[in-house]
Amino acid sequence: MASLRDIKSRITSTKKTSQITKAMQMVSASKLNRAEENAKAYVPYMGKIQEVVAAIATGTNDSGHPMLTSRPVKKTAYLVITSDRGLAGAYNSNVLRAVTNAINERHTSSDDYVIFAIGRMGRDFFVKRGSNVIESVVALPDQPSFADIKEIARKAVGMFTDGTYDELYMYYNHFVSAISQEVTEKKVLPLTDIAVEMGTTASYEFEPSAEAILEVLLPQYAESLIFGALLDGKASEHAARMSAMKSATDNASELISNLTLVYNRARQAAITQEITEIVGGAAALE
Amino acid sequence: MKTLTVNIVTPDGPVYDSEVDMIIAKTASGEIGILPGHIPMVAPLVIGAVKLKKDGKTEYVAVNGGFVEVRPEKVTILAQSSEVASSIDLARAKEAMKRAEERLQGKQDTTDFSRAELSLKRAMNRINVYEGNI
Numbered sequence: 001m002a003s004l005r006d007i008k009s010r011i012t013s014t015k016k017t018s019q020i021t022k023a024m025q026m027v028s029a030s031k032l033n034r035a036e037e038n039a040k041a042y043v044p045y046m047g048k049i050q051e052v053v054a055a056i057a058t059g060t061n062d063s064g065h066p067m068l069t070s071r072p073v074k075k076t077a078y079l080v081i082t083s084d085r086g087l088a089g090a091y092n093s094n095v096l097r098a099v100t101n102a103i104n105e106r107h108t109s110s111d112d113y114v115i116f117a118i119g120r121m122g123r124d125f126f127v128k129r130g131s132n133v134i135e136s137v138v139a140l141p142d143q144p145s146f147a148d149i150k151e152i153a154r155k156a157v158g159m160f161t162d163g164t165y166d167e168l169y170m171y172y173n174h175f176v177s178a179i180s181q182e183v184t185e186k187k188v189l190p191l192t193d194i195a196v197e198m199g200t201t202a203s204y205e206f207e208p209s210a211e212a213i214l215e216v217l218l219p220q221y222a223e224s225l226i227f228g229a230l231l232d233g234k235a236s237e238h239a240a241r242m243s244a245m246k247s248a249t250d251n252a253s254e255l256i257s258n259l260t261l262v263y264n265r266a267r268q269a270a271i272t273q274e275i276t277e278i279v280g281g282a283a284a285l286e
Numbered sequence: 287m288k289t290l291t292v293n294i295v296t297p298d299g300p301v302y303d304s305e306v307d308m309i310i311a312k313t314a315s316g317e318i319g320i321l322p323g324h325i326p327m328v329a330p331l332v333i334g335a336v337k338l339k340k341d342g343k344t345e346y347v348a349v350n351g352g353f354v355e356v357r358p359e360k361v362t363i364l365a366q367s368s369e370v371a372s373s374i375d376l377a378r379a380k381e382a383m384k385r386a387e388e389r390l391q392g393k394q395d396t397t398d399f400s401r402a403e404l405s406l407k408r409a410m411n412r413i414n415v416y417e418g419n420i
Contacts, residue, residue: 038298038299041298041299041300042297042298042299044293044295044300045295045296045297045299045364046297048293048295048355048362048364049364052328052353052355052364055328056328145297145298146296146297146298146366146367147367150366203326204326204327204328204355205325205326205327205328206327206328206329207313207315207318207327207328207329208314208315208329212314212330213328213329213330213353215330216314216330216351216352216353217330217353220351220352220353220364220366223366224297224366227297228297
């Protein structure tokens with residue numbers, strides 16, 4: 001059995017750890033609130049842009065725009081959104097597993113796909129595996145603004161337009177609730193599934209022409225899809241970290257109570273033994 | 287007199303939301319003025335200032351590209367970034383302008399000229415809007 005001192009020091013160190021995890025849990029909880037607010041601020045923009053894109057795409061029969069047409073897939077791009085730091089439960093490994101599975105299923109050679117990485121965990125993972133990581137963004141703030149990812153979004157969309165690859169998928173954790181996040185695969189480009197369910201098909205006048213507007217609108221739309229996924233991913237990250245830290249704190253307090261029990265038992269055993277020895281010694285003297 | 291509701295929305299949230307009498311915006315095909323009752327229209331914008339006239343006063347909002355969606359009573363401007371004059375960080379804009387100018391004058395082959403030019407335009411637009419000389 002471990003000595004009293006050993007148990008005592010384990011209790012102390014577990015307590016210290018649980019203080020840290022508790023603090024991290026609370027930090028993540030407040031960051032989650034902020035992230036949800038950001039996601040809310042973004043909703044009107046997305047809603048509006050979707051409405052206009054749908055109105056134009058349905059209003060014009062001309063679907064010849066390169067971003068709207070599927071072409072034979074020779075090369076695929078994956079945009080993977082992960083966090084910069086760990087300690088967020090299965091947050092990163094879920095996304096990375098999903099991407100790896102998809103890649104293994106669809107491609108036989110590593111020349112057939114490229115990776116865009118947002119977040120250090122994803123970047124390191126793919127660099128280590130020898131994948132072709134074209135561009136990465138790391139160390140994003142917890143409340144990212146659009147300017148932070150503008151470059152990578154523009155590049156991801158631009159390289160589709162100039163034909164470097166023929167599909168762009170996005171992988172991120174979708175925020176369902178504070179205790180549940182699910183890995184989502186979303187096809188960003190080509191934009192084949194523009195919502196046509198919009199009832200308000202206001203007929204617009206296009207200045208100068210519908211094609212010219214699509215030219216501006218579609219990249220902007222695709223870039224904002226990426227930004228939306230990032231906000232979603234950030235909210236999921238904080239939620240995942242919060243629940244991971246919560247279960248760490250719970251485990252720590254369970255461990256502490258078990259150890260305290262063991263400690264008390266050991267102490268009692270030591271006292272009993274001491275008394276037995278004294279009594280034994282006294283009896284021997286008589 | 288009839289008024290128009292104007293919304294300026296960016297991915298980082300709404301920037302401007304108010305009733306105005308008239309809007310003047312720079313579209314790709316030239317400046318347009320929008321009065322209440324305008325026919326529904328969509329037009330791409332260039333980097334420039336949007337003028338919002340209200341009770342004889344004019345407000346300026348810097349808009350970085352995007353497009354404008356017009357409906358008879360409602361105008362929505364969707365841009366990737368946008369600032370009202372009062373929230374522009376002048377020092378930052380001036381610094382960005384200097385950086386862009388240096389890059390343009392550096393004349394290295396590696397410089398991405400179109401990008402440098404765009405950021406120069408954006409910075410100058412911000413400064414102009416801040417100082418109100420349009």
